[in-house]
Amino acid sequence: MELQEIRNEIDRLDKQIQSLFEERMLLCQDVARYKKAHNMPVFQAGREQQILDRVEQNAKEGLGLASRTMFANMMSISSQLQQKMLVAAEDAPNFKTPRMKEAVRVGCQGTVGANSETAAQAFFPERHIQFYPTFEQVFEAVESGELEYGVLPIYNSTSGTVTQTVDLMGKYSFFITAMNQVEVMHCLAALPDAKMENITEVYSHPQALSQCSDFLDARSLHSHDYSNTATAAKMVAESGDKTIAAICSEDCAKHNRLQILASRISNVVPNFTQFICITKDMQVAENASVISVMLSISNEPGSLSRILNKFFLYGLDMTKIESRPIRDGSFDVVFHIDFKGNLRDRSIAAFLNDLCKSCRDFKLLGNAVVMV
């Protein structure tokens, strides 16, 4: 057969497939009406399994998996249409809005001069910021209600995810209401009479050390982890030791009366850190635009592709996907995903309803307003 003849044949079959597909989708809408009347969930794992097994069994040789995949996708599409139908009939979701302007008990990790303080001041201008020694204590303070809002770093444009924050997200109950970003301008700071050639040891937060690794390696400086940039600067200021230096912001160096031996020493300039503002209960601003979720899926072929396909089916713009170890000794991971949207939007509600059913574990982390 000539190519054109084969293509004509494909076109003829496509017409039939499209018409059958649309007929099937109309039936699925009838199913959705039935489910609504009988208060049944859209997703029916048993029924899907039955269809997929049958399709694979009946397939021509070598086409079992291909047929199974096509039907799995078709059922994802039908679930999406049903979800949208059901949610469209419901009242628009109602949420509390954030009250950041009136908040008094706000806090972050670190001390005066830390980048977290700059971020917290940007969220809460002229408010007293309460400091905590660790990220975990900030989560604890928000969960217990000691803080109305807590501010934590989450992502750096040079070194990526702040894993200490992200790895605590499964453990605490909180909701991300806002995000902002701070330009991190690292400098090398030492005692006023110290000399660059005598410096051998450098102290800072591990994230800051990794962001300045080129500078440190080129000068064979030994790096030492410290709880944060501001406490490292304070320790250098109080040490009396002219062979040590800290990596911190220029403001922090000045605050501790340190001498700046080198400015803007990050591997990549400019260098930004993104911060999140968390609260205990669900608060969604009218203009919140980034939704964050955390989920795990079963370890079987196609499970991740099914999740990703849902974003495509609902027309959603995924802005971040990252995996982190579950940390139970296995090699299983949890996915952190950000996408654009507002929880008040009914199609987002439909999407989340649909998405969580396909996950082993699912947690909605927040819906943030992006403040720049």
Ligand SMILES: O=C(O)C(=O)C[C@]1(C(=O)O)C=C[C@@H](O)C=C1
């Ligand atoms: O049979 C149902 O309950 C349907 O909603 C139809 C259908 C399908 O497309 O075949 C869709 C979603 C369910 O998870 C199972 C099957």
